Amino acid sequence: MAADIGNNQSVERALTILRLFTAAGRAELRVSDIAKLAELNLSTASRLLxxxxxxxxVDRDPVSGLYRLGLDMVSLGGAVLNAHPVHREARQIAQNLAAEVGLGVNVAVRRDASLFYLLNFEGRQAPRSFVLAGQRNPLHATGLGKSLLTGLDPAERRALLPSSWLTAYTPRTVTTHQQLDDEIDKTLARGYGTELEELALGRACVAAPIRDASGGVVAALSVSGPLSAIDLPHREDALARKVIETADSVSIGLGYVGPAHRLPMDTVTP
Known part of the structure; x- marks a missing residue:
C-alpha cells in the first residue's frame, strides 16, 4: 500500500511538472524554477526531470541547462487529436474554409470552465507565429465560448462560471451574467455569435456551435482575425453564413440530423 501511494505521488508530481510548461507561460524553465512552482525540493524535482x-x-538544453517539453509530446498530442471525432470531422473542412476566406479558422471544445482549441488554420490575412491547438481561453470573452455555452441553460452557466470569473480583458468584455445571457440568446436566435475586441484589442471573430448525434453542443467553430481583415461592418453576414454552413457540415459528419441553423436573412439567395 505504501509503495502504491508513493508511486501515485510520483506520477502526480511528474504531471504537475509537465503542466508547468503551459501554465507558467514559458517554453523553457530552470530546474530551480520547476522546483519552486511545483512546490518540490530541488533533489526531487531533479530526479523527476x-x-x-x-x-x-522533456528535453534539456546541454548549454543552458533549461528544460522544455520534448518532441515525444508531439506524438502523444497527435495521437489524441487523431482519435478525437470532432478533430477528424473538422480538420479538412476548416482548412478549406481558411483558404477560402483568408482568415483564421478555429475549432474548440469546452473543458470545464474554459474553451480548449482542437485545431486552427491561418488564412493569408491572419497569420500566426504559434499553434493554438492545446491552448485555452475564457468562455465568456470569446465567440467560440459563447457558442459553446449555448448548450447550457442560465442556471448551468452560473454554476459553471461564478460572477468572479467574468474577468474584463478589455473595456468591451462581457462581465455580468445578464450581459452573457443576452449574448447567448442572440447567438441562439441568429445561429452564430460574435466577438469584437472582447478578449484582445484589434481582433474579432464569428463563431457557431457544432452538435453531435444527440443534438448536444460538443464543439464550436470560428473565423477570426485582425479588425482590418475581418471587417465585421461589411463582412459579418457573409462570414456568418460561411461559419454556420461549415459548422453544420461538421455536425452532419458527427451524426446530427436536427434542423439546420437559420442563416442571416439578407444573405439567403431566393
Missing part, C-alpha cells in the same frame, strides 16, 4: 528526460517527454 531526469526520469521524464529519459522517457523523451
Amino acid at each position: 531526469a526520469t521524464l528526460e529519459a522517457s523523451g517527454v
Whole structure:
C-alpha cells in the first residue's frame, strides 16, 4: 500500500511538472524554477526531470541547462487529436474554409470552465507565429465560448462560471451574467455569435456551435482575425453564413440530423 501511494505521488508530481510548461507561460524553465512552482525540493524535482528526460517527454538544453517539453509530446498530442471525432470531422473542412476566406479558422471544445482549441488554420490575412491547438481561453470573452455555452441553460452557466470569473480583458468584455445571457440568446436566435475586441484589442471573430448525434453542443467553430481583415461592418453576414454552413457540415459528419441553423436573412439567395 505504501509503495502504491508513493508511486501515485510520483506520477502526480511528474504531471504537475509537465503542466508547468503551459501554465507558467514559458517554453523553457530552470530546474530551480520547476522546483519552486511545483512546490518540490530541488533533489526531487531533479530526479523527476531526469526520469521524464529519459522517457523523451522533456528535453534539456546541454548549454543552458533549461528544460522544455520534448518532441515525444508531439506524438502523444497527435495521437489524441487523431482519435478525437470532432478533430477528424473538422480538420479538412476548416482548412478549406481558411483558404477560402483568408482568415483564421478555429475549432474548440469546452473543458470545464474554459474553451480548449482542437485545431486552427491561418488564412493569408491572419497569420500566426504559434499553434493554438492545446491552448485555452475564457468562455465568456470569446465567440467560440459563447457558442459553446449555448448548450447550457442560465442556471448551468452560473454554476459553471461564478460572477468572479467574468474577468474584463478589455473595456468591451462581457462581465455580468445578464450581459452573457443576452449574448447567448442572440447567438441562439441568429445561429452564430460574435466577438469584437472582447478578449484582445484589434481582433474579432464569428463563431457557431457544432452538435453531435444527440443534438448536444460538443464543439464550436470560428473565423477570426485582425479588425482590418475581418471587417465585421461589411463582412459579418457573409462570414456568418460561411461559419454556420461549415459548422453544420461538421455536425452532419458527427451524426446530427436536427434542423439546420437559420442563416442571416439578407444573405439567403431566393
